[in-house]
Amino acid sequence: MRALVLTGPGKAEVHEVEPPAAAPGEVVVDVERAGVCGTDVELFTGGMSYLRTGRSWYPLRPGHEWCGRVSAAGEGVDPSWLGRRVTGDTMLGCGRCGRCRAGRHHVCAELAELGISRGRPGALAERLAVPATALHPLPDAVDATLGALVEPGGNALRAVRAAGLEAGDRLLVLGTGTIGLLTALFARAAGAEVHLMGRDEHGLRLAASLGFAGAWTRGSLPALPWDAVIDASNAPELPALAAALVEPGRRVVCIGLAGTPSTIDTRDLVLKDVTVVGVLGGSAGLAGAIAAYASGSVDARPLVAATVGLAGTAGVLAGRRPPGAGPGPKIHIDPRR
Known part of the structure; x- marks a missing residue:
């Protein structure tokens, strides 16, 4: 079969x-x-920290945002999976340790991440092997575009849940990339008043086209009380800004990762009684993301700018946008092309 290596x-x-x-x-x-993610780009450029720690190594077959149809089942697998459209969890724990048994397999000490770490081949290929325990079935209402957006959607949904919002609360999302926009969509579906702050004019225009009137730059951001702030950026200075902006007694959620350390003065947290939550992976949000896509309460398809064949993936990883690509931040790959 063909696979990107x-x-x-x-x-x-x-x-x-x-x-x-x-x-x-x-x-x-x-x-x-399959979707191309920022993590895939870091693996391609060599900037991913796992390559320095030995958790990932070349040659590597990436891809962890995907959907497809089950064509074969191994021993011990329920045969009813055969022929079903599915997506699956990126985070593959050992299944035996206390963390896995407690439902925290995404932080298992022996964690393998599909298409990312410990040599587990990913989905930028014609076929993919995955544990049946990681599968999530896709209803007919979730097409291939949405199916490959379940994994990032699960991350965004977890961030929204971690923010502790109630209907009518005002949320500020820092970052207008895929995760920032998905977070805004899921938060709006939950009844929040959502604003976004970004520096990319394309991202801000796309946010406005999705119906978010509150799309700001740092200079234009209004002085409003923010009931929660979610940092979905890769800027090292923004976690501290989130802590400074959030209302006392409320929550900051960090789902973005910077390439260099971020510094937060813990006095800002203590004296405002702020809770800061980190979110790693979409595992606990995958089912909710599928349900939201299936019901139509969240339509993430405008985030996908183009879909190209497997041969076009190298160019996408190198930062080249396909001809005719739309304004969305996400590029999808159809390995069958």
């Missing part, structure tokens, strides 16, 4: 590789759609 920093090629077999407890999925 990262062979070193800045080197991505489509290779012919052995197709996966359905090992005990696993299924093989024929991939219909």
Whole structure:
């Protein structure tokens, strides 16, 4: 089968590789759609910290935002999975430790991340092997575009839940990339008044086109009371800004990751009685994201600018936008092309 392989920093090629077999407890999925994520770009450029710590290594087959159809089931797998459209969890814990048994498999000490770490091949390929325990079925109302947006949607939904919002509360989202815009969409669906702050004019225009009148730059941001602030950026200075802006006694949620350390003066947290929550992965939000997409309460499809074939993935990772791409921040890959 064809699969995208990262062979070193800045080197991505489509290779012919052995197709996966359905090992005990696993299924093989024929991939219909896969998203290109900022993590994939960091793996491509060599900037990902896992490459320095030994958690990831080249050659590497990326891709962790995906959907497809189950074509084979291994020993011990319920055969009813065969033929079903699915997506799945990126975070694959050992299943045995206390964290996994308590439902915190996404922070398992032996965690393997699909298409990211510990050599687990990803979804930028024609086929993908994945544990059946990680699968989530997709209803007919969730098309391939939305199916490949479930993983980032799960992250965004977890961030919204962590913010502790009630209907009518005012939320500020820092960042207008995929996660920032998804977070805004899920928060609005939950009844919040949502504002976004960004520095990318394209992102701010897209936010406005999605119906968010409160799309600001740092200089134009109004002095409003913010019941929660979610940092979905990669700017190291913004967590501290979030703590400064949020109302006393409320919450800051950090889902973005900067390339350098962020500094927060804990006195700002203590003296305002602020709770700061970190969100890693979408595991606990995947089912909710699917339900929101299926019901139509969240339509994330405008975030996808273009869908290209597997051969176009290297260019996307290098920062080249496909001809005719729309304004959205996300590029999808159809490995069948």
